[in-house]
Amino acid sequence: MKSDRAVVTGRGTVNAIAKNVKEFSTALKAGLCGIGPVSLFDTADYRTHTGAQVRDFDPRRHIPENYALKRMSRSDCMAMAATLEALSDAGLTPFPIELAAHTGVVLGGGAGGMLECEPVFAAYLETGADRLPGSPFAAFSCASSADHIATHLKLMGPKTTFMTACSSGATAIGYARDLILQGAADVVICGGTEPLCRITYSAFNALQAVDPDYCKPFDRHRQGLTLGEGAGILILESLGHALKRGATIYGEVLGCGISCDASHMTAPAPNAAGAVDAMTAALDDAGISPEDVDYINAHGTATPANDRMEVLGIKTVFGRRAQRIPVSSTKSMIGHTLGAAGAIEAVACLLAIEHCFVPPTIHHETPEDGCNIDLVPGVARDVVVDRVLSNSFAFGGNNTALVFGRFSENGGGR
Numbered sequence: 321m322k323s324d325r326a327v328v329t330g331r332g333t334v335n336a337i338a339k340n341v342k343e344f345s346t347a348l349k350a351g352l353c354g355i356g357p358v359s360l361f362d363t364a365d366y367r368t369h370t371g372a373q374v375r376d377f378d379p380r381r382h383i384p385e386n387y388a389l390k391r392m393s394r395s396d397c398m399a400m401a402a403t404l405e406a407l408s409d410a411g412l413t414p415f416p417i418e419l420a421a422h423t424g425v426v427l428g429g430g431a432g433g434m435l436e437c438e439p440v441f442a443a444y445l446e447t448g449a450d451r452l453p454g455s456p457f458a459a460f461s462c463a464s465s466a467d468h469i470a471t472h473l474k475l476m477g478p479k480t481t482f483m484t485a486c487s488s489g490a491t492a493i494g495y496a497r498d499l500i501l502q503g504a505a506d507v508v509i510c511g512g513t514e515p516l517c518r519i520t521y522s523a524f525n526a527l528q529a530v531d532p533d534y535c536k537p538f539d540r541h542r543q544g545l546t547l548g549e550g551a552g553i554l555i556l557e558s559l560g561h562a563l564k565r566g567a568t569i570y571g572e573v574l575g576c577g578i579s580c581d582a583s584h585m586t587a588p589a590p591n592a593a594g595a596v597d598a599m600t601a602a603l604d605d606a607g608i609s610p611e612d613v614d615y616i617n618a619h620g621t622a623t624p625a626n627d628r629m630e631v632l633g634i635k636t637v638f639g640r641r642a643q644r645i646p647v648s649s650t651k652s653m654i655g656h657t658l659g660a661a662g663a664i665e666a667v668a669c670l671l672a673i674e675h676c677f678v679p680p681t682i683h684h685e686t687p688e689d690g691c692n693i694d695l696v697p698g699v700a701r702d703v704v705v706d707r708v709l710s711n712s713f714a715f716g717g718n719n720t721a722l723v724f725g726r727f728s729e730n731g732g733g734r
Contacts, residue, residue: 330410330555372548372655393433428488428512490662494576511663548655552663577601581717592633620649
């Protein structure tokens with residue numbers, strides 16, 4: 321039973337088209353593409369060479385001098401930069417020490433500090449050393465980003481890291497909402513972070529799931545996803561706490577649905593049963609019907625199987641309305657950021673609510689047969705958006721759907 325409501329009072333992001341939320345809003349409206357040649361590592365031996373890389377990212381432009389970057393990976397730094405922006409956005413800078421015992425950190429991720437560890441492994445293999453040096457592995461763990469945030473802010477509330485592949489960031493937000501509703505925390509820093517790295521790039525190339533050019537979600541000529549990187553962070557608060565301190569409220573996490581396909585390790589269930597279960601559960605949890613949703617932020621990876629499954633799932637849940645509701649994939653601009661995807665897309669959903677627009681699906685030119693839904697191709701659309709359904713469908717059949725709503729005193733659900 322809900323004891324309170326989980327509202328969003330702060331947002332932060334670093335991604336391929338923006339270094340902060342204001343830039344992100346502008347870039348989404350403009351339909352900017354962050355996909356280009358990868359320069360973080362040599363891609364000469366791969367079948368593809370592009371990615372949605374965060375370019376010219378200097379942690380010191382975002383993170384104060386008193387933060388020790390020496391033991392922080394690129395993933396940690398992106399998470400910290402987005403967290404500090406979100407805290408500032410929430411009016412929690414400097415962070416009030418009296419909140420430390422009642423503030424949690426819940427992040428999603430995947431590769432963690434692997435980018436920094438890969439050269440160490442390579443050197444070890446080349447030199448035939450007896451043992452690996454320990455120091456570079458301080459930031460190896462996917463959990464280190466949450467650890468750094470909690471340590472630097474001296475937070476003593478719940479701290480958790482989720483690794484459910486491409487739904488990790490969304491799962492983290494759903495769990496953070498649960499902590500708020502259960503009264504386990506007054507404030508939760510939540511979201512996800514993910515770096516580009518060689519092992520991830522190699523794996524998706526081996527699966528032949530990557531488009532050699534740029535991803536084209538839901539397009540007949542799509543050839544796969546484009547890997548990306550970045551971080552997205554939300555500050556969730558109980559409504560009572562937010563109102564008490566006079567915080568600006570950007571929206572509310574109305575519902576969360578989680579399911580498992582129990583079908584295949586990398587391919588979605590063709591009948592979309594898991595996706596349908598997650599979307600239906602999220603709507604039920606939010607207390608709304610399909611008619612109440614104004615926009616769907618699709619998982620939209622541009623892999624043939626996933627896009628086909630998601631269209632089927634949307635049609636199953638939304639019926640005839642599936643052809644009228646705007647649906648778009650922001651991955652067409654920022655790439656697939658894996659563990660951070662659901663979190664960065666959550667920031668996009670809240671911007672859509674705040675500024676009344678639907679981000680476009682760029683690179684979408686030729687729908688395939690049966691894909692007769694409104695994919696907002698090419699150009700953003702001015703629409704009053706009060707409620708958004710955001711989908712994250714991951715490897716292993718780990719599905720999470722979130723519902724975000726415009727804040728109102730009377731509540732965003734029925």
